[in-house]
Amino acid sequence: MNILILSNEYPPNVYGGAGVHVEYLTRELARAAGKEDRIQVLCFGDQEEEKGPLRVKGIKPEFAVPAHDGRHQKLLEIFLKDLYMTGLPEKVDIVHCHTWYTHFAGFLIRELFNVPLVLTTHSLEPHRPWKEEQLGTAYKVSTWVERTAYGNADGVIAVSARMKRDVHELYGVPLEKIEIIHNGIDPEEYRYKPDNGILKKYGIDPDAPYVLFVGRITRQKGLVHFLNMGRYIEPGTQLVLCAGAPDTPDILTEMTARVGRLKEERKDKVVWIAEMVPKDDLIAIYSQAHVFVCPSVYEPFGLINLEAMACGTPVVASSVGGIPEAVSDGETGYLIPIKPISRENPEPGDPDDFAKKLAEAVNGLLRSPEKRDEMGKKARERVEKEFSWRAIAEKTIRLYRRLVESRLQASPAL
Numbered sequence: 001m002n003i004l005i006l007s008n009e010y011p012p013n014v015y016g017g018a019g020v021h022v023e024y025l026t027r028e029l030a031r032a033a034g035k036e037d038r039i040q041v042l043c044f045g046d047q048e049e050e051k052g053p054l055r056v057k058g059i060k061p062e063f064a065v066p067a068h069d070g071r072h073q074k075l076l077e078i079f080l081k082d083l084y085m086t087g088l089p090e091k092v093d094i095v096h097c098h099t100w101y102t103h104f105a106g107f108l109i110r111e112l113f114n115v116p117l118v119l120t121t122h123s124l125e126p127h128r129p130w131k132e133e134q135l136g137t138a139y140k141v142s143t144w145v146e147r148t149a150y151g152n153a154d155g156v157i158a159v160s161a162r163m164k165r166d167v168h169e170l171y172g173v174p175l176e177k178i179e180i181i182h183n184g185i186d187p188e189e190y191r192y193k194p195d196n197g198i199l200k201k202y203g204i205d206p207d208a209p210y211v212l213f214v215g216r217i218t219r220q221k222g223l224v225h226f227l228n229m230g231r232y233i234e235p236g237t238q239l240v241l242c243a244g245a246p247d248t249p250d251i252l253t254e255m256t257a258r259v260g261r262l263k264e265e266r267k268d269k270v271v272w273i274a275e276m277v278p279k280d281d282l283i284a285i286y287s288q289a290h291v292f293v294c295p296s297v298y299e300p301f302g303l304i305n306l307e308a309m310a311c312g313t314p315v316v317a318s319s320v321g322g323i324p325e326a327v328s329d330g331e332t333g334y335l336i337p338i339k340p341i342s343r344e345n346p347e348p349g350d351p352d353d354f355a356k357k358l359a360e361a362v363n364g365l366l367r368s369p370e371k372r373d374e375m376g377k378k379a380r381e382r383v384e385k386e387f388s389w390r391a392i393a394e395k396t397i398r399l400y401r402r403l404v405e406s407r408l409q410a411s412p413a414l
Contacts, residue, residue, distance in 0.1 A: 001400060002093045003029065003039045004109065006085060006102035010043035010056060015245040015276070016216060017303040018099050018122040021159075021183055028393030030054040042085045044101070059084050075138035079104055086112065094118060094400050100125060100142050103149035114411065116154035116403035121163045123220075123300050126170055130219035134247045147171055155403050157181050157396065159301040160322025179399055182325065183301045184389040190310035192380075195284040202240075202285070203271050210238035210271075211362055212289035212313075214282070214304050215296075217246035217255055222295035222318065225355055227258045229295070231265060232359035234366050238269040242277050242285065286311035290372060291362050295354075297338065299323050306387055309333075309379035314372055316361045318354075326387075332379035334361040 005026055009019025022041070029039050033053040045058035059081045067073035082105035089109065096118040097106035103119070110117035125131060125143040132139040150156065150171040156178045158164035164178045196206040204210060211233060215221035223243055230239045241259070246252035263270045277285065286292065292308035294317035301322035305315050309326070315333035317323050329335040336357045365372045 001037050001404065002089075002091045003037070003400065004089055004092045004095045005039065005041045005098070006095065006105055006109075007041065007043045007098040008101035009098075010041055010045065010047055010058070013043070013045045013047070013058075016122075017183065017301065018120075020303055021120070021122065022098050024184065024186060024389045025393060025396065026054060026056075028389045029397065031390075032393055032397060040089065042088060042102075042105075044081055057088070059088075069136060069138075071134070071136040072138050075135065075141055081105075082108070085109075089113070093404055096120070096396075096400075097149070098122060100146040100149070103145050107149050107152055110152065110154075114407075116400075116407050117149070117152065118155045118157065118399065118403065119149060119153045120157040121159060121167055121300060123298070124163075124166055124170060127166065127298055128220060130247070133219075133250070153177070154407070155179065155399055157399070159183050160325050162321050162325075163300045179395075181392055181395045181399075182322075182387060183303045183306065184387045184392045185303070185306040185310050185383055186389055187310050187380075187384050189279075190283060190286075190307050190383075192287045192312045193280075193283050194287050196288075198281050198284040199288060202273050202277075202281070203269075204240055204285070205238060205269060206288065208236065208238050208269070209290040209366060210240045210269075210288075211366075212240045212242070212285065212292050212308070213295075214242040214286075214292070214307075215294075217243050217251055219247075219251070220296060220298045222297050223255060224258065225295035225297075225318075225351060225358065226293055227255075227262050228351060228355035229293070229358040229362070230262050230270065232356055232363075234363050236268060237290075237366060238271060239266070240271045240273070240285065240289070242273045242282065244274050244276055282307075283311060286313055289313050291316055291365050292333075293358060293362060294318065294323065295336075295338075295358060296320060296323070302326055305333075306383055310383045312376040312380045314365055314375035314379060316358060316365070328378070328382060332375055332382050334364075336361060 007022045039054045041056040046060050047056050047058035049056040065076040085105040086108045092113045092115050094116050095106050095109045098120050106117050125146045158180050167173050199206045213226045286308050292313045292315045299321040305326045315327050317327050318338040319335035327333045
């Protein structure tokens with residue numbers, strides 16, 4: 001097969017779970033490839049790589065798209081990259097898109113090459129109303145592109161059962177077209193690797209407990225709830241935020257002010273690491289955290305929870321989206337109910353009540369080293385048993401072959 005993967009993110013330009021997914025999926029696809037198989041990745045950036053059956057090319061057109069609104073310009077530049085992507089492939093048997101950024105290109109390639117289109121559901125625009133703050137009226141266009149792609153997809157991969165229901169309910173995709181294939185983790189790479197030197201490099205005191213947040217500065221990740229929670233955390237505990245890549249300058253300004261206020265209110269350290277943390281450093285930070293907190297208000301799966309669990313760290317997370325499929329409540333951590341948000345219901349309920357419930361669960365683990373160790377051990381075991389990229393790649397290849405065979409049977413002359 002000639003497999004074409006389209007993605008906004010690909011290393012080294014990875015800032016979210018979709019990019020991590022594409023990185024590890026393509027690696028395992030390449031490992032499983034036969035002599036005649038080819039995997040081509042087209043992504044946004046200036047990457048250029050060829051290794052065995054895997055070929056990666058970044059798309060970075062020099063032409064500047066004019067626009068009176070800077071938010072519209074970003075949208076139009078995405079379409080320009082999609083058009084550029086469409087003209088590059090020589091031979092394609094199946095095209096697989098990740099996030100709406102590449103859906104336009106995927107749809108065009110499906111029609112021009114008469115090949116199956118697969119979409120992986122990392123998120124859905126109607127469930128991210130804060131994107132209107134980021135994109136303005138371009139948000140209407142991104143939603144339209146996404147809706148059109150799902151309406152024409154030959155197969156859809158949902159990263160959780162919740163996402164399968166969402167795709168069906170929002171876009172009317174028949175359930176038989178949607179296959180659940182969870183996100184995964186490399187347990188050999190993500191494992192307990194303490195390093196006090198790395199903690200000190202980032203200003204974290206290795207002799208004091210700390211509670212950890214990792215995520216982009218976006219409404220989706222619930223950073224504001226982590227900061228609100230910080231007011232109720234046990235004295236003597238550091239709060240560590242690995243938080244960067246803000247959606248907008250406004251949200252960065254807002255979060256900077258909130259972090260500043262929290263530092264004034266707390267006697268204990270609040271460490272904000274705003275730059276992108278290298279993977280090895282992040283693994284050490286995960287490994288020595290007493291508790292990892294994921295307060296997302298929207299999370300199709302929540303790959304960061306697997307990263308923490310693989311390092312033997314218990315998780316306290318909001319019970320939304322696909323998180324309950326990763327975190328086993330009462331065994332590998334605790335799930336805290338929160339009202340799911342949408343365009344119609346943009347508020348997640350009482351934020352202070354949610355913050356107090358997060359803090360209650362975190363404080364319980366901070367006070368009980370035995371419980372913390374037990375949950376950390378079970379978290380690691382769950383990752384090893386249930387979430388493997390190799391198994392995910394095998395399921396994905398089976399879906400590819402089924403869709404390609406179905407298309408050939410429907411169009412034998414092609």
